[in-house]
Amino acid sequence: MKYPKDGRFGEFGGKYIPETLVPAIEELEENYLKFKDNKDFKRELDYYLKQYAGRPTPLYYAKNLSEKCGGAKIYLKREDLLHGGAHKINNTLGQALLAKKMNKKRIIAETGAGQHGVATAMACAVLGMKSEVYMGYKDTIRQKLNVYRMNMLGAKVHPVKSGSKTLKDAINEAIRDWITNVESTYYLLGSAVGPHPYPVMVRDFQSVIGEEIKVQMKKISKTPDIVIACVGGGSNAIGTFYPLVDTNAEIIGVEAAGKGLKSKYHSATLSAGSKGVLHGMMTYLLQDDEGQITETHSISAGLDYPGVGPEHSYLKDTKRVKYHSATDAEVIDAFLMLTRTEGIIPALESAHAIAEAMKVAKKSKKSESIVVTLSGRGDKDVEEVQKYLSKHVKN
Amino acid sequence: MSRIKEKFVELSAKKEKALIAYIMVGYPNENATISAVRGLIKGGADIIELGFPFSDPLADGPIIQNASTVSLDNGTKLNKFFNIVKKIRKETDMPLILMTYTNILYHKGYSKFIAEAKNAGIDGFILPDMSIEESKEYLASAKNAVDTIFLISPNTTKSRIERIAKLSSGFLYLVAVYGTTGVKIGIQNYTLNAIKEVKKITKGKIPVGVGFGVSTPEDVKKYIKAGADAVIVGSAFLKLIEKTPQNKLESSIATFTKSLKRQTIQT
C-alpha cells in the first residue's frame, strides 16, 4: 500500500489518539506530505545519509556462515555499519530534518535498546536541536552503555518506572510528554508503530534498506529468493520488505520467542497475539482475555514490545509475509555463530534474524540466496550475553 | 431521555451546574469504592464517573496511573467491575459513566461490551483515546443505548468542535489544560477563553463539562463563572481516598464533595 490515505493498511492502523494530539498529528501529516517528495528535502536527507551515516551499506556475502549451514548463500545487509550502529539513523535523520522544517525546537523520543535514542541524539546534535529520550528503567540497566552514549551526545534521558519499565511504557511516557508540550515538541517515534502517519513515514525512511538490496542483488544475480529481518515494532523489517513485496521473494519476519511461545515470556506479537488498540493504532497485540496488555520478555530490549507495526499485521493476514520466531537460546547460538564464523558481532535483535537464516539455509538449495538484514551491531549487548552465558553454561 | 440528559435538565431548572466526580473502581479495594460512592451521593455529586483500569493509560497522570495499577493488581476484572456497578445502581439513580480506554471495549466487541455495561447500570462512556475518525462502530453500538461523551481540547479547531459536538451525547468534555489528568498548573487564561469559545460554538445544544486538573472549590468556582455547565474532579478524589482510613472515607468524601458542589449552585 503506497500511501494509505485513510491511515489504514486493510483494517489495521488508524489514529486512536487523545484529542489534544489531533492538531499535532494533522500538522505532521501535512508537512510529511509536503516534504517527502520535495527535491531539496530529499537532497539534504540523501547528503546526510551518505556523508554522515555511511550509506549505502554493503551487502556482504557471508561465505563462512553459508558453508557452515550447508545450503543457500547468505547475504548480510550491513545496517550494523551505519553511524550509531543500527538502522535507526535512517529514520532519525529523516524525521529530525522534517522537524527542523516544521520549526520544532524540542525533540522527544522513546527507546528500547537505546539504539533509537542514540540515533535521535546524534541526528539532533548534528542538526542543532535539543532532545529528550524516554527509556524504560529496566532497559536503562541492561543497555547502560547506550544511556552513557545518549548523555554524552547531549540528550536528556528520562528513566520510566511505570508499568513493565520497558519500551511500551517509554512510549506511554513520551506520548504524555507530547500531550503536555504539544505546541513546541516533535515526537520522533523510533519504529513503524503509533498513529498514522508514523507507520508509513517510518517505513518510507527505512525503505532505503530494501531499495539498496534490490540494486545490490541485481548486480550479483537476481532478486533474492528469501528475505529475512527481525521484528520488534517492525521498522528495519518493513524497510527491508516493502520494496520487495512486489517480487517473488519469500519474506520472513522474525519475532522474539523469548523462553518459548508456550511460556508467558516472549514478545511474539504476530505469532501469538490478537487484534487490539494500543499506542494509537489497531494492530496485533499481546493481551489478556480482557484486553489488558501483557508484559513481554525478550533477551533483546529492542524486541521487548507487546505490539507491532500495523503494516506487518496486514502483511501477515494477507499471507504475503510469514512471521516466525527465535528463542533466547537460539539467538545466543546465532550471536556466537556469526561472531566466530564471520567476525561480526550482531545486535541481539538482529541475531533473531540470523537464527532464522541458519534454520532456513540448512533446508534450502545451494543455488538459492538469502538476504538477512543485520539491523545493528552488538557492542551494546556483550555484557548481557556474558551474563547469559555464565548463568547457562554452568548447567 | 437518558439519565445524563435528564440530570442536566433538572439542574438547569434549579439554576445549578453539575459536579461530576471520577473514581477508579477497585482503588484501593472494593470496599473503598463503595464507601467513596456513598460519600459522593451524600455530598451531593450529580454524576459519577467510574474508571475501569487499563494497563496503559496514556492520557493519565501519575495519580490515576497508580490507581489503575493498584486496581488491576487487586484483581479488578470486568465481571467484578460490573457487579460493583450493579451494587451502586441499587443505591442511587444518578447517572453513571464508565471511563476506560478503547482496547477494553474493542477486545470484547463494542456491542457486547456496551450491552453488558448498560445492563449493569452504566449510562455513558468516556474513552480518551477514541477519536471521532475511528468511532463508527462504537457509535453504532452505543446508539439508543448509552451516551457517548467525546473530548475536545483547547487546541481543537472550530470546525472540529462542531463535528465532535454532533457525535457527542450527554455532554461535551473539554480538557482544561495541555497535559494528562491530575496536572496542577493552576487556572489558565486559555482555558477560560476555550470555555467561552466552546459555549459559543455549541449554542447550548449540549452541555460542556471541564475536567483535568480541577481539584479545589476555587477551581470549580472559576470554571463555572467562565460558563462551564459541569466540572469534573478526579485525581483530587483519588488523593483523598489514598490518605483516608476506610472508617472515615465516606464522611471525608462527603465533606469534600459538599465543598465542591456548593460552588456549582448559583446564588
Ligand SMILES: Cc1ncc(COP(=O)(O)O)c(C=O)c1O
Ligand atoms: C539493532 C536493532 N534491531 C532491531 C530493533 C527493533 O526495532 P524495529 O523492529 O523497529 O526494527 C532495534 C530496536 O531497538 C534495534 O536496536
